[in-house]
Amino acid sequence: MTTIAELPPGFADKVLSAQSTFRSVMDAMARPGSVQRIVPAAGTPETMMRGTAAIALTLFDHDTPLWLDARMAERPDVVKWLKFHTGAPVVQDSSIASFALIGDGAALPALERFALGTSEYPDRSTTLILQVESLESGRPFELRGPGIDGTAMLQASIKPFDLFERLHLNEALFPRGIDVVLVADEAVVAIPRTTRIVSKGS
Amino acid sequence: MNAPAYNFAYLDEQTKRMIRRAILKAIAIPGYQVPFASREMPMPYGWGTGGVQVTAAILGPQDVLKVIDQGSDDTTNAISIRKFFAKTAGVATTTATEEATVIQTRHRIPEAALNENQVLVYQVPIPEPLRFLEPRETETRRMHALAEYGLMHVKLYEDIARFGHIATAYAYPVKVNARYVMDPSPTPKFDNPKMDNCPALQLFGAGREKRIYAIPPYTQVVSLDFEDHPFEPYRFNAPCALCAAENSYLDEIVTDDEGGRMFVCSDTDYCEGRQAAGHHGSLSAAPYKEKAQEASNG
Numbered sequence: 001m002t003t004i005a006e007l008p009p010g011f012a013d014k015v016l017s018a019q020s021t022f023r024s025v026m027d028a029m030a031r032p033g034s035v036q037r038i039v040p041a042a043g044t045p046e047t048m049m050r051g052t053a054a055i056a057l058t059l060f061d062h063d064t065p066l067w068l069d070a071r072m073a074e075r076p077d078v079v080k081w082l083k084f085h086t087g088a089p090v091v092q093d094s095s096i097a098s099f100a101l102i103g104d105g106a107a108l109p110a111l112e113r114f115a116l117g118t119s120e121y122p123d124r125s126t127t128l129i130l131q132v133e134s135l136e137s138g139r140p141f142e143l144r145g146p147g148i149d150g151t152a153m154l155q156a157s158i159k160p161f162d163l164f165e166r167l168h169l170n171e172a173l174f175p176r177g178i179d180v181v182l183v184a185d186e187a188v189v190a191i192p193r194t195t196r197i198v199s200k201g202s
Numbered sequence: 203m204n205a206p207a208y209n210f211a212y213l214d215e216q217t218k219r220m221i222r223r224a225i226l227k228a229i230a231i232p233g234y235q236v237p238f239a240s241r242e243m244p245m246p247y248g249w250g251t252g253g254v255q256v257t258a259a260i261l262g263p264q265d266v267l268k269v270i271d272q273g274s275d276d277t278t279n280a281i282s283i284r285k286f287f288a289k290t291a292g293v294a295t296t297t298a299t300e301e302a303t304v305i306q307t308r309h310r311i312p313e314a315a316l317n318e319n320q321v322l323v324y325q326v327p328i329p330e331p332l333r334f335l336e337p338r339e340t341e342t343r344r345m346h347a348l349a350e351y352g353l354m355h356v357k358l359y360e361d362i363a364r365f366g367h368i369a370t371a372y373a374y375p376v377k378v379n380a381r382y383v384m385d386p387s388p389t390p391k392f393d394n395p396k397m398d399n400c401p402a403l404q405l406f407g408a409g410r411e412k413r414i415y416a417i418p419p420y421t422q423v424v425s426l427d428f429e430d431h432p433f434e435p436y437r438f439n440a441p442c443a444l445c446a447a448e449n450s451y452l453d454e455i456v457t458d459d460e461g462g463r464m465f466v467c468s469d470t471d472y473c474e475g476r477q478a479a480g481h482h483g484s485l486s487a488a489p490y491k492e493k494a495q496e497a498s499n500g
Contacts, residue, residue, distance in 0.1 A: 015210045019262045022222045026260065029229045030403045030418045061219050098223075119347035123227035123236045146232050146379050147418035149401070175381065179230045192230035194379065194418075
């Protein structure tokens with residue numbers, strides 16, 4: 001059994017690390033497709049990337065129901081670490097989650113199973129935090145939408161392969177929808193619900 | 203020295219997390235008003251508590267903060283908020299628009315073009331553009347959900363019927379990303395075109411009304427109008443009396459009780475910058491200063 005003493009630590013400097021992590025995520029959300037860096041300053045349980053851990057410490061608390069995919073949920077150290085450092089309640093029902101942590105993108109459930117918000121309150125939707133292989137190399141994706149001057153190019157190696165096809169639901173549902181934060185170690189890219197894919201290579 | 207009595211940037215971490223989550227959703231849904239649990243701040247409502255909370259949630263030690271009130275860096279509200287963050291966050295402050303990374307503003311957008319590394323934080327009194335047309339929050343929320351904005355066009359039309367032109371001069375409604383009608387806060391409509399396709403991120407905080415909303419960079423912002431009555435920014439037809447600027451937003455200042463008045467740039471940093479660069483208006487004190495200096499040198 002892991003005791004609390006054996007858990008990896010949280011932020012060494014709670015206040016300033018949370019601030020710099022937030023600014024990276026905010027810049028990522030404001031400029032979709034741009035790769036932002038998170039300066040890792042926290043211990044990280046296995047299966048959780050350094051960027052994911054920093055985002056968890058920055059944004060999660062007792063007000064944010066959290067859904068974990070099987071890859072994350074099967075690791076007691078991940079669950080304990082999240083519980084100890086953030087206090088976020090882990091829920092089984094993905095449709096009431098504020099955040100969903102996805103360790104294995106290939107097994108991403110249908111996006112309709114997450115909270116999509118309501119027409120009156122579209123902000124009450126799940127933010128997906130999806131760990132991916134790379135945000136520097138891989139298939140090119142050409143994106144457009146608010147926050148992007150013309151179009152933006154993202155090169156990424158992402159699972160599920162059809163993520164952007166699935167995100168088409170954002171187009172039909174807007175202003176309801178799903179916002180996605182892609183994490184590859186300490187690199188972060190956000191795909192808010194307003195971002196559209198123009199083209200992609202293979 | 204005593205231990206600091208407050209957390210960095212005044213707000214506690216739980217509050218910052220809550221505000222930060224609201225900011226992220228606001229950016230993801232441009233123009234939509236995200237409810238947030240606004241806190242009591244050590245200043246009264248109406249003094250920018252919404253803007254202060256947004257600024258406190260984003261501010262870091264590397265930031266350089268500028269605060270303006272009606273374009274001026276030197277009014278009570280601007281000075282006290284600047285001092286507040288200098289004291290609670292220890293951040294550098296400036297009056298120069300180009301040097302700032304975070305600009306908190308009440309009722310103006312700076313004249314100097316903003317860049318990608320800047321965040322503009324607006325203080326908002328009434329975030330709901332439909333509020334004076336429909337007092338019920340449940341109804342305005344439904345109108346936004348259905349994108350039912352006919353009432354706003356009726357209001358602008360009534361302006362035309364009554365005055366012959368759209369007489370709304372400030373808080374002029376805009377449509378963001380072709381979806382949400384948004385109140386740009388009581389900025390003069392002169393500033394509306396600056397919001398469109400702006401390289402800087404724009405965040406709006408309404409403390410009393412507990413709403414945060416945003417315009418991401420490079421987002422379409424259109425001022426509502428009619429084909430036969432297109433939107434026109436308004437400006438007093440005069441050059442600035444201090445710096446002779448022909449394209450800046452002007453304040454009218456009454457100078458005596460006999461109808462005397464002068465028009466000066468509302469953006470003090472812009473006006474001072476122009477004067478320093480050698481532009482002089484009809485009432486500029488600069489030539490006298492220069493003469494005084496010459497006299498003292500000679």
